[in-house]
Amino acid sequence: MIKGVIFDFDGLILDTETAWYHAFKKVLQSQFQFELPLEEFVKSVGSDDKQFYPYLQKELGNQLNIEDIQYQAAALHTQFIRNEKAREGVVEYLRDAKDAGLGVALATSSDTSWATSHLKHLNLLSYFDYVVTKDMVDRVKPAPDLFLKALEKLELESHEAIVFEDSLNGLIAAQEINIPTVIVPNPVTASLPFENYHLKLNSMMDMPLQEVIHSLNK
Structure with a gap:
């Protein structure tokens, strides 16, 4: 029962998840001309970022500033979901x-x-x-x-x-x-x-x- x-x-x-994907995708395209694969991003959905950020670090190396990426993506995310x-x-x-x-x-x-x-x-x-x-x-x-x-x-x-x-x-x-x-x-x-x-x-x-x-x- x-x-x-x-x-x-x-x-x-x-x-919020679709908005996060598009926010990170846009930031990474703009800064690094990097195409974020959906199949990599989705591994962290419903959990935390333990897989996502190490993946980005591996792909982009020392040029990646995680805190800056987070800040820019969060700003975009806020715009994307404001009226959702x-x-x-x-x-x-x-x-x-x-x-x-x-x-x-x-x-x-x-x-x-x-x-x-x-x-x-x-x-x-x-x-x-x-x-x-x-x-x-x-x-x-x-x-x-x-x-x-x-x-x-x-x-x-x-x-x-x-x-x-x-x-x-x-x-x-x-x-x-x-x-x-x-x-x-x-x-x-x-x-x-x-x-x-x-x-x-x-x-x-x-x-x-x-x-x-x-x-x-x-």
């Missing part, structure tokens, strides 16, 4: 989860200030009973720590919750502790080799939340 839902944030609720709204179906899913009396948690590899500030801007923060971020755990995705903490907060077992994710790192984290997972990829993550998920949707508009939960409660 499903009693709670756990949502990722970046790329799932707000498509939540992805299709997100508001409906959150509203339906609350109406159904389900526990609702966020589990994100981003920090608390990032997640909460964007949720406030989108007028979505009030839907969440708990917000679990990288500030609260030792390891981010693909480790399962964020989901374990979310389950602890919701006072649920793995089989009593469902995770909504857009990234492979998120799916791996959920699979490690056997939480049923619905994949809703964005343009950056759409080509990732997702396997062994419960459902995969192009958008949350494809299937009502009640129908998703019913498919698990059978």
Whole structure:
């Protein structure tokens, strides 16, 4: 019996990931005439930058100033997402989860200030009973720590919750502790080799939340 839902944030609720890719791509093209391959960037999606920045350092060598690249990309990213709204179906899913009396948690590899500030801007923060971020755990995705903490907060077992994710790192984290997972990829993550998920949707508009939960409660 499903009693709670756990949502990722970046790329799932707000498509910050596509904006980050285009921001870094533009900066690297402008400064170094370097074409950032999507398949390299996407390895860090849903997790942290431990793979991404060493990759850039390897490709660009001593000419690369990571802090400067981060600063310029962040400025562009702010422009790109300034008027972005939540992805299709997100508001409906959150509203339906609350109406159904389900526990609702966020589990994100981003920090608390990032997640909460964007949720406030989108007028979505009030839907969440708990917000679990990288500030609260030792390891981010693909480790399962964020989901374990979310389950602890919701006072649920793995089989009593469902995770909504857009990234492979998120799916791996959920699979490690056997939480049923619905994949809703964005343009950056759409080509990732997702396997062994419960459902995969192009958008949350494809299937009502009640129908998703019913498919698990059978």
